[in-house]
Amino acid sequence: VMCDQTMCIPGERLCSSEQYQAGRGTYVRHGSVFATLAGRVERRKESGDNLLLIHVQSVHSQQLVPEIGAIVICKITQLSSSYAKCKILSVRGSYLNTSFRGMIRKEDVRSTNRDKVEIYKSFRPGDVVVAKVLSLGDASCYLLSTAENELGVVIALSENGDAMIPLSHDQMQCPKSLIKENRKVARPQSDYLSF
Incomplete structure (x- = not known):
């Protein structure tokens, strides 16, 4: 600490x-x-x-940069029908001095039934997500994937601002209102959450 x-x-x-x-x-x-x-x-x-x-x-230490295959922690900032934009906060458990932009495309959300993925049922702005770097993308952002069971949403807030509890691989619930919301939920992995 x-x-x-x-x-x-x-x-x-x-x-x-x-x-x-x-x-x-x-x-x-x-x-x-x-x-x-x-x-x-x-x-x-x-x-x-x-x-x-x-x-x-x-002060002269090099800035950590996401590389292909690295596990990152990011925060969802914007949604569209075909992708979720995010801000990369941590690489391999180390906080970044400056954040990088990332994007999770619809086809990279999960490994099965890729054609049935709906971004708004997988993520919401403000969600904290564990993802893997797929490629360096273009100059503006990194392409990320949550297609493994261990990857996906780890922290989400309900509309009331309460931390939601995972129910299954695709649902979370507000502990106070009991309202369920769809998410691409990560299977808990303490290795990825040492931040």
């Missing part, structure tokens, strides 16, 4: 080594943790450790 993010320069004292364990981009000297590079200071709790871990992410 992230608890702080600030900027630092090389040689800057970050904290006491009694409070934090030195991680990537840091070193310990005379009971203090110092930065070895310029970047963003990140403090997080590591499972099983008593001390928080502190590390520095370089």
